Amino acid sequence: MHIPVLLKEILEHLSPKPGQNFIDATVGNGGHMAAILEKIAPNGKLLAIDRDPMSLTAAKFKVQSSKFKNNVIFVNSSFGDLQEIVSKEHFESIKGILFDFGMSSEQLENSGKGFSFQKDEIMDMRFDPRTPMTAEDIVNGYSEKELAEIFEKFGEESRAWSIARAIAESRRRKRIKTTLELTGIIEKVKRRFGRIHPATQIFQALRIEVNQELVEIERALAVLPEILAKGSRAAFISFHSLEDRIVKNWSRDFNKKNIIKNLTKKPIASSAEEVRVNPRSRSAKLRVIEKI
Numbered sequence: 320m321h322i323p324v325l326l327k328e329i330l331e332h333l334s335p336k337p338g339q340n341f342i343d344a345t346v347g348n349g350g351h352m353a354a355i356l357e358k359i360a361p362n363g364k365l366l367a368i369d370r371d372p373m374s375l376t377a378a379k380f381k382v383q384s385s386k387f388k389n390n391v392i393f394v395n396s397s398f399g400d401l402q403e404i405v406s407k408e409h410f411e412s413i414k415g416i417l418f419d420f421g422m423s424s425e426q427l428e429n430s431g432k433g434f435s436f437q438k439d440e441i442m443d444m445r446f447d448p449r450t451p452m453t454a455e456d457i458v459n460g461y462s463e464k465e466l467a468e469i470f471e472k473f474g475e476e477s478r479a480w481s482i483a484r485a486i487a488e489s490r491r492r493k494r495i496k497t498t499l500e501l502t503g504i505i506e507k508v509k510r511r512f513g514r515i516h517p518a519t520q521i522f523q524a525l526r527i528e529v530n531q532e533l534v535e536i537e538r539a540l541a542v543l544p545e546i547l548a549k550g551s552r553a554a555f556i557s558f559h560s561l562e563d564r565i566v567k568n569w570s571r572d573f574n575k576k577n578i579i580k581n582l583t584k585k586p587i588a589s590s591a592e593e594v595r596v597n598p599r600s601r602s603a604k605l606r607v608i609e610k611i
């Protein structure tokens with residue numbers, strides 16, 4: 320089950336009130352959505368976006384039989400297309416927007432798409448089935464150099480080149496098809512140190528490359544100031560340093576240009592109590608900005 324991260328802090332900083340309009344740019348299983356809907360009811364509207372049709376179905380199911388069913392507009396798209404989505408839906412007077420990056424526990428555990436190195440699944444990793452390339456295409460189709468580069472860039476993996484070489488050698492004999500085949504190759508090159516599984520960073524890198532995740536964040540940030548009205552807020556929950564760095568640099572630059580005000584000079588982390596109940600929140604960092 321997916322537990323929404325930093326929920327109390329999101330409600331504090333976005334401060335949704337009756338009649339206001341919000342965007343949940345990564346609605347997932349609808350944990351944050353449900354809490355925002357409670358606050359904006361009875362007349363506020365929520366534009367709920369997700370790239371993954373299965374997540375969107377789960378969120379829809381959640382509101383279908385509730386009193387909030389007419390308060391939500393669902394859109395199966397990437398938040399990279401934010402400007403087009405907002406204008407197509409004629410969604411106006413936006414008081415706040417939430418980005419909860421990455422994947423949900425549901426996707427990790429039950430999607431069957433190969434996000435987890437602990438399950439033997441096909442290597443798909445596409446949030447949106449319309450995305451052209453799967454993780455299997457990348458693992459078997461990219462050159463050794465291209466693989467090493469994405470492992471370095473999107474996984475910050477220190478053994479990137481050795482792992483890329485091991486993959487290239489292995490696929491010469493037989494196409495690499497499943498997550499456990501890939502994990503086995505990585506484990507031959509890299510031993511486990513401490514709590515972190517040796518395949519963690521490679522799986523992160525593949526997921527980012529398949530979904531062009533960082534590009535999509537940059538596309539959304541580029542149009543955000545035009546979408547938000549004066550006094551509106553945006554909240555960003557990141558789960559690794561690559562996501563957080565993009566938001567941090569963008570906030571700093573736009574703060575300097577007096578376009579936004581950076582409300583979190585230091586990111587907000589989950590409380591010890593939250594980490595105890597939901598270990599996934601351990602790496603979460605929240606940044607909030609306000610349009611000026």
Ligand SMILES: C[S@@+](CC[C@H](N)C(=O)[O-])C[C@H]1O[C@@H](n2cnc3c(N)ncnc32)[C@H](O)[C@@H]1O
Binds near residue numbers: 322349
């Ligand atoms: C961490 S989960 C969100 C969980 C949600 N806040 C909740 O409480 O249930 C992240 C979601 O973002 C979606 N996602 C990832 N990249 C996206 C993108 N570029 N555009 C829209 N949704 C995206 C994923 O499919 C996933 O459902």
